[in-house]
Amino acid sequence: MLAKIFIKPKKGILDPQGKAVSGALGRLGFGRIQEVRIGKYIEIKLDDQDRSSAQAEVRRMCETLLVNKVIEDFTFEITGE
């Protein structure tokens, strides 16, 4: 099975990369942008297992290493592949 993890800067935290990209898109004529936030996307292939134990495991991975909870939020989904 496959875990798809989405990490993004916490709400209210300045995202310098997002700001720069927002400015660049504006200069390219894309005028209807309110805000750009840039995060990370991580895929983890897991051994097949019970879905709820996979969810608990991935949550632990996020909280231990993958995400810095001071500045980042995360969501994830687990799919068959």
Place this chain on the structure above:
Amino acid sequence: MPKIKAGVIVFPGTNCDRDTVAALTQTAGCSVDAVWYETKSLRQYQLIVIPGGFSYGDYLRAGALARFSPVMEALQEYTDRQGLVLGICNGFQILLEAMMLPGAMQRNTSLKFICRDVFVRVERNDTPFTLLYKRGDVLKIPIAHADGNYYGSGQTLADLEHSRQVVFRYTDAGGKTTGQSNPNGSLDNIAGLCTPAGNILAMMPHPERAADRVLGSDDGKKIFLSIKKALA
């Protein structure tokens, strides 16, 4: 007086270890070991320095992978006994990721790697690392980082203020904290923090690169001399 026994931790990707060893040896007369990241005990040392560099290539986040190295468990044990730790640049990032100090580093607001001299003001001289400075002294020390934009929540900043944990702030040459003198976007112009007990100091500027006149500034030298005096 016996020499201070200091350990400089080396991770894969650390690159300021030799400069740091030289600064400790030449300015404070320390007997220094480069300590490999797989080391499991730091008990024999009176001072541990986590030098600058790019531990584990800064993969995932600066300091995030180094934090789980074997030596970090030894460091925890060492600091539980109030051992002195100086974290410089990547060392600061590692100490934040290890939650030995609060907050996190973000990408510089300019999105650029910045390598140049900056000015920092000494906010506290009652730590083992700064006791030879005067409060308000302005030091010219280089920074060299891409992720030095300090962030802490409103509560964290209030706590830091309350426990007097800010040791250095970015200023102009006259010692004024201004937006322009803040090179990376750090909240409250924070350039260096200590623990409430004062035994751990983390700073983004590199004192080892300002420890001898020949390097353009020796304003960082007193950090090493302060440690020597504190341990005497």
